[in-house]
Amino acid sequence: MLVGDAEPGGIASLETLGWSGFFADQVVADDPGCVPARIARVHRTRLVALAQAGEIELELxxxxxxxxxAVGDWVTVETTSRMLVRRLDRKTLLQRRTEGRSAQQLAAANVDTLFIVTSCNADFNPxxxxxxxxxxxxxxxxxxxxxxxxxxxxxxxxxxxxxxxLxxxxxxxxxxxxxxxxxxxxAPWCGTGATVALVGSSGVGKSTLVNSLAGLERDARQKTGGIRESDAKGRHTTTARSLHAIEGGGWVIDTPGLRTLHVSDSAEGIDALFSEITDLAxxxxxxxxxxxxEPGCAVxxxxxxxxLDADRLARWRKLTQENRTNTPVMVGARGNKSRAR
Structure with a gap:
């Protein structure tokens, strides 16, 4: 079967899958014989995507x-060979830097809304x-x-x-x-063409939410696990990122529970988060x-x-310092910069 051929269980339209003018404008005349597809699962040596014809495993x-x-990426695929041709520019990207690594770890791409899941117990941590x-x-x-x-x-x-x-x-x-x-x-954040992703600690109900949103059958459900009563910590039950259709329209991406979350390359994100401090500066x-x-400090x-809450200022200071420490310094001439050792 060719990638472009329709089959039972295929996607009604690319727009249903989240396609928009932002991505269509990137498809040029140099892409003959190719069709768009969206990455649904990322494995160590394999990529599985959704095209209008349905699910396909890409040749790399x-x-x-x-x-x-990242799950959620849009790519172009050669129709006869299913060969991955190129990735389209991302509209949004969720990524993080893990300890000991210089490169960012990609979590999800082209996401409209990020559901940050926590629970009304000891897991709640501002x-x-x-x-x-x-x-x-x-x-x-x-x-x-x-x-x-x-x-x-x-x-x-x-x-x-x-x-x-917050x-x-x-x-x-x-x-x-x-x-x-x-x-x-x-529903206000879901709907046809919309993409949401879920992040949070293990045991707070992320997989249960994915199962509820996607209406997954029992055999296809994300595994769920319990939590320890002493500290509300849960076991990691989701080990890979994946894209699931939401029953009422749209798509949901689940992510593994994060044991550590290091902030880097996030100066603008921190400024938006602590806007009351940013406005006073x-x-x-x-x-x-x-x-x-310093004398004359408005903050x-x-x-x-x-x-302004003193604890809030302390958290701003800690997060800002961590971001400064973890963000690699770029050196070199313009257009040929590299990370400083």
Whole structure:
């Protein structure tokens, strides 16, 4: 079967799969005999994609590194050989740097909304949620915090109020991941052509949410695991990223639970996250003010006046320093820069 041939179970249209003018404008006359496809699963040596004809396993050119591709990427594929030709530019990208590695790890591409999942128990950690928010902001992805296990908490609204203070205009949704109302509750961010992704610690209900959104049959469901009562930590049950169709339209990408989350290359994302500090900084006496000990610091004045939380400033300082430390310095002439040793 050729890639372009229709088959039962194929995709109704490329637009249903998330195709838009942003990607169509990149397809040029140099792509004859090729069709667009979207990466659905990334394995160590294989890439599986969705084309209008349905699911296909791509043939890869020599020396292809699958780590250079993310679930959600759009690529062009030669119709007769199923050979991967090239990747189209991404509209958005979720990535992170892992400890000991110089390259970023790709998590998901062309995502419209990032659902940051936490639960109404000991897993709720403002500092960790701020890291997820910084990554979403840096990737130009709209963040939404989902609070699960609300049925087991007496003060779910308190958790919601705390989460809403983490970023201006942030949507926070309280839900039961096992409820039949999940699709209806999250419908404003889903729908035909929309793509959402889920991140969060293990054991907070990400896989359960994917199963509910995608309406997966029992044999196809993402595995779920329990949590320890002492610290609300869960086992890693999702080990790979994958793209699933949402019952009401759209696509959802699940990601493995992250044991560590190091922030780097995220200066703009941090500025958006801590906008109340970013807005005050120009009023400081010194342009390079660290908001720590300098006279005439507008940020410290806000802390003393009680309009800015001191703990919030401390977390900003820690995250900013971590980002500065972890972000590689680029050296060399313009157009030929490389990472400093």
């Amino acid at each position: 050119p020599n020396r292809t590194n699958t780590a250079d591709y 500092a960790r949620l701020e890291r997820y928010l910084a990554l979403a902001n840096q990737g130009d992805i709209v963040p939404v915090i989902l609070l699960t296990k609300a049925d087991t908490a007496d003060d779910a609204e308190t958790y919601r109020s705390q989460a809403m203070t 970023q201006r205009g942030l949507d926070v949704v309280v839900l039961d991941a096992r409820s039949g109302e999940v699709g209806k509750t999250l 120009p009023q400081c006496r010194f342009r390079d003010c660290t908001h720590d000990h 410290q004045a806000a802390v003393r006046a009680g309009t």
